[in-house]
Amino acid sequence: MDMTRRQMLKYSAALAAASAVGLELSLPSGTRAAVNDAHTWVKGVCRFCGAGCGVYVGVANGRVVAVRGDKDNWNRGFLCIKGNFLPPILYAKDRAKYPLLRKGDQFVRVSWKDAMDIMVNKFADSIKKNGVNSVAFYGSGQAYTEESYVINKLFKGGLGTNNIDGNPRLCMASAAVGYVSTFGKDEPMGSYDDIYHADCFFIIGSNMAEAHPVIFRLVNERKQKDRNVKIIMADPRKTLSARIADMHMNFLPGTDLAILHAMAHVIVKEGLYNKEFVNSHVVFKTMKDDKPAKVTFEEYAKFLDEYTPEMAWKVSQCPKEDIIMAARWFAQSKATMSLWCMGLNQRTRGVWVNNLVHNLHLLTGQICRPGATSFSLTGQPNACGGVRDGGLLSHLLPYGRLVINDKDREDMEKFWGVPAGRIQSKPGPSAVDIFRAFNKREIKALWIACTNPGQTLPNLAEYRKGMGKRDTFMVVSEAYHPSRTSELADLVLPAALWVEKDGTYGQSERRYQYLDKAVEPPGEARPDLAVMIEFASRLLKTLGRENEAKQLFSLRNSEEVWNEIRRCSKGTAYDFMGMTRARMKREHGLRWPCPTEDHPGTERRYTARYGDPLLHKFDPQAADISFYGAKADGNRATIWLRPYKGPAEPADAEYPFVLTTGRQIEHWHTGTMTLKVPELKRSAPDAYVEINPRDAQKVGIKSKDKVKITSRRGSIVLEARVVDVPRDGLVFVPMHYPEKLINVLTTDAYDALSKQPEFKICAVRIERT
Amino acid sequence: MAVASVIVETEEGAVETVLNSLDIISQASVYGVKDNQIVVVVEGDDLRAVNEVIEHFCTIDKIMGVHSVFASDYA
Numbered sequence A: 001m002d003m004t005r006r007q008m009l010k011y012s013a014a015l016a017a018a019s020a021v022g023l024e025l026s027l028p029s030g031t032r033a034a035v036n037d038a039h040t041w042v043k044g045v046c047r048f049c050g051a052g053c054g055v056y057v058g059v060a061n062g063r064v065v066a067v068r069g070d071k072d073n074w075n076r077g078f079l080c081i082k083g084n085f086l087p088p089i090l091y092a093k094d095r096a097k098y099p100l101l102r103k104g105d106q107f108v109r110v111s112w113k114d115a116m117d118i119m120v121n122k123f124a125d126s127i128k129k130n131g132v133n134s135v136a137f138y139g140s141g142q143a144y145t146e147e148s149y150v151i152n153k154l155f156k157g158g159l160g161t162n163n164i165d166g167n168p169r170l171c172m173a174s175a176a177v178g179y180v181s182t183f184g185k186d187e188p189m190g191s192y193d194d195i196y197h198a199d200c201f202f203i204i205g206s207n208m209a210e211a212h213p214v215i216f217r218l219v220n221e222r223k224q225k226d227r228n229v230k231i232i233m234a235d236p237r238k239t240l241s242a243r244i245a246d247m248h249m250n251f252l253p254g255t256d257l258a259i260l261h262a263m264a265h266v267i268v269k270e271g272l273y274n275k276e277f278v279n280s281h282v283v284f285k286t287m288k289d290d291k292p293a294k295v296t297f298e299e300y301a302k303f304l305d306e307y308t309p310e311m312a313w314k315v316s317q318c319p320k321e322d323i324i325m326a327a328r329w330f331a332q333s334k335a336t337m338s339l340w341c342m343g344l345n346q347r348t349r350g351v352w353v354n355n356l357v358h359n360l361h362l363l364t365g366q367i368c369r370p371g372a373t374s375f376s377l378t379g380q381p382n383a384c385g386g387v388r389d390g391g392l393l394s395h396l397l398p399y400g401r402l403v404i405n406d407k408d409r410e411d412m413e414k415f416w417g418v419p420a421g422r423i424q425s426k427p428g429p430s431a432v433d434i435f436r437a438f439n440k441r442e443i444k445a446l447w448i449a450c451t452n453p454g455q456t457l458p459n460l461a462e463y464r465k466g467m468g469k470r471d472t473f474m475v476v477s478e479a480y481h482p483s484r485t486s487e488l489a490d491l492v493l494p495a496a497l498w499v500e501k502d503g504t505y506g507q508s509e510r511r512y513q514y515l516d517k518a519v520e521p522p523g524e525a526r527p528d529l530a531v532m533i534e535f536a537s538r539l540l541k542t543l544g545r546e547n548e549a550k551q552l553f554s555l556r557n558s559e560e561v562w563n564e565i566r567r568c569s570k571g572t573a574y575d576f577m578g579m580t581r582a583r584m585k586r587e588h589g590l591r592w593p594c595p596t597e598d599h600p601g602t603e604r605r606y607t608a609r610y611g612d613p614l615l616h617k618f619d620p621q622a623a624d625i626s627f628y629g630a631k632a633d634g635n636r637a638t639i640w641l642r643p644y645k646g647p648a649e650p651a652d653a654e655y656p657f658v659l660t661t662g663r664q665i666e667h668w669h670t671g672t673m674t675l676k677v678p679e680l681k682r683s684a685p686d687a688y689v690e691i692n693p694r695d696a697q698k699v700g701i702k703s704k705d706k707v708k709i710t711s712r713r714g715s716i717v718l719e720a721r722v723v724d725v726p727r728d729g730l731v732f733v734p735m736h737y738p739e740k741l742i743n744v745l746t747t748d749a750y751d752a753l754s755k756q757p758e759f760k761i762c763a764v765r766i767e768r769t
Numbered sequence B: 001m002a003v004a005s006v007i008v009e010t011e012e013g014a015v016e017t018v019l020n021s022l023d024i025i026s027q028a029s030v031y032g033v034k035d036n037q038i039v040v041v042v043e044g045d046d047l048r049a050v051n052e053v054i055e056h057f058c059t060i061d062k063i064m065g066v067h068s069v070f071a072s073d074y075a
Helices: A005-021 A087-091 A112-130 A145-159 A173-183 A191-198 A213-225 A240-244 A254-268 A277-281 A297-302 A309-316 A318-330 A348-362 A383-389 A404-416 A433-440 A458-466 A528-542 A547-550 A558-569 A581-586 A678-685 A693-698 B015-023 B047-057
Strands: A038-045 A052-061 A063-069 A100-103 A106-109 A135-137 A164-166 A201-203 A230-234 A245-250 A282-287 A291-295 A336-340 A373-376 A447-449 A473-478 A490-495 A502-504 A510-515 A637-640 A657-662 A689-693 A708-711 A715-722 A730-734 A762-768 B002-010 B026-036 B037-044 B061-071
Touching: A005 A063, A005 A291, A005 B002, A005 B026, A038 A282, A038 A510, A052 A383, A052 A581, A063 A657, A100 A112, A100 A762, A106 A502, A112 A447, A112 A473, A135 A145, A135 A240, A135 A336, A145 A164, A145 A383, A145 A404, A145 A528, A145 A558, A145 A678, A164 A433, A173 A373, A173 A637, A173 B037, A191 A213, A201 A213, A201 A348, A213 A240, A213 A581, A213 B061, A230 A240, A230 A318, A240 A528, A245 A318, A254 A297, A254 A309, A254 A318, A254 A348, A282 A297, A291 A297, A309 A547, A318 A336, A318 A348, A348 A373, A348 A637, A383 A502, A383 B015, A404 A433, A433 A458, A458 A637, A502 A558, A510 A581, A528 A547, A547 A657, A558 A581, A678 B047, A689 A693, A689 A708, A693 A715, A693 A762, B002 B047, B015 B026, B015 B037, B037 B047, B047 B061
Parallel strands: A135 A164, A135 A447, A201 A230, A201 A336, A230 A245, A282 A637, A336 A373, A447 A473, A473 A490, A657 A730, A689 A715
Antiparallel strands: A038 A052, A052 A063, A100 A106, A100 A490, A282 A291, A502 A510, A657 A762, A689 A730, A708 A715, A708 A762, B002 B037, B002 B061, B026 B037
8 A cells, every 4th residue: 555645754754753752653554655765874963963963864865854863973863853853954946056356346257267366466466465364264163163263364374364254153153162161171061971970051142942952852852750950940031941940030132141150159159169079179369450360269259249139130130049040950960061142142241151150150150070060152053163172263263372472373373384573473253344344445355254243243334345346355154145244245165065075063062073074065056165175275475485385285075174173182071082083983973082083072171070181181190180281280171260341332321221142043144044944934934023022012012913123233124022021121033034134233232351242232113124 | 745753651650641642643653652652754845844743742641751752754
């Protein structure tokens, strides 16, 4: 008996779910499957968020026809709704297939030879006439590690400019600087495994249910298995995530520093801190005359005097009883895990608020053991591996090294074989400042790859003006055309996407994973790595440095680049020499450090008891815990005394609402991929403004009304969605829609330490149109 | 026509109660149970309709989580 198509689809759906939970379902007897099975399954990673779910990609007749979760990876076979719809992103009608050169208002197809000739000559001419700092690169946390490494090597080591930054500046920079300023080194010390052991979750500034659904599933599962597990959700919106919370801490946007200090106040005043841990592993610092200065625990306790729960309530409107309870749960649970994302990072005090979360863990000793850890969730699939770890940001060198550090520059100059003094010691411009410089024509040639700043930059209209100027030169490598960035380009290079090329991604829990190539890219699209190697080699030759071109860029494929990257990590706190390509192909990701080929990868850093293989190398005297990245502080982490400061642009009489932006489960980032999937687009077709019923009544709005939202920078008209999710005075707009550029309204004020903009808070007014 | 499969996770000991609640939802078909996880396939005119049914699951007593696994509107 043949199944009908409908029956087949229902049964396929059921089989997929059943396999995820280990339930056996057999096909009905006499049934003949009507679907073409994939002939080959290729191991890879989801293209979307920083959770980094393992997948298998099903290929038949040269096309990706299916995807399933990797049940042997951390996600145990689960994918979110977006992951289930990966295959169609490769076959969208607007895939960029050929190099395109702007002629007036049109784009004309050119050959790769002509495209590269033009690009090399433009960059070389600019360097010769205006100096090496007249060119720049803007990269991405979605590029493969190999791609980011090669282009970083060109700009910093080959050309000698730090004019290279990436879009993780817009999402993770505050988390990165938060970790470094507290622990001496970047990246979480724990892993997703900690979720299985935590007894208390403190989730702040993250709508995990929609932004990291598969990780959220693990938290939910932990709660189900043990009803005593406490979940604290701290967010000015009562999102889908709050559905499982035991306590939802609701507060005015941007006032969480007061809340976190007040929690510390309770912990100290009630004697709930871990005195032994603090005495053994912590230093206290404040800023005096713009320099860090050590203080004592007593001075810290005195600093906390003013941050009573009462004070925090007055500032934040979060009930003081909630603050007190949250502090007690945090301190007194057997193991507390904090999870956060853009609600903390995309702020002008992003670094400070990251520090304050770490403070609570250090104060209570809720760190470096199963379930006890401060864990920042990452937005993009390779912001960690390629950009933070790989050192693509304008102040970084690979694997924990800094451009301002003499020894680090010397190390990299020797490693790359470039002359001493080649790498500049002054950090280059960060993301927003690159585009400011491009506006002013201080940067005259800019290459943008694998990202969409024409949609994502804050105060967007200002920077789109600069990108649209024709007396500078902008190259955009992109898988789709037009995007809101490629439409402004002078030259568009068609890029291979996801499993059309091979390479490495590194996700939130330090897990590096290899993605194998499964299919060919369309038309003449090429992997960015090949284009970058060719460009680098040709540019250096054009600048008269043929020998250097051969020495630096004779790499032939991603495996050769990966082997160089591994060697670059050797001896650092990242050391992943053990992650050979062969192992990466076999395993389901490996967590660094992984210094030898027989090392299984590291679940938990900074603790000998839980297996950090580098601990005794960097701190031979350590008994168990050592924050060995903080050598200058005797391997101790820092509790920071950060004063309370609110957002750059709070609501006021003229603009009485706060606008916050964020994600929906159906879409990812600027929708260039997910909006091409018909199912996802039908489920979430357009932007809207979310407003609560009380505010809606005051303004005279009901659901589906057209509403004009205006900030000091611009305005937009959206359909209203009246739901009791955002708190009073707060409206929310999703960020994904290219036809509704919400970033025209957001502020480009940024954190002075991380240079990350404050996407999460700006002041707006609302009116019905 | 659209279909989606989800795993409905119930509170401990509440599988039968939840199965009874699901039984009266015409768009939902139960395909099996493992521990406290129920494999359910939802049908609807389109994915929006399917999504509404799935969102309704979240309001049913004793259901702790609803996890999407597969969806398609090619039926």
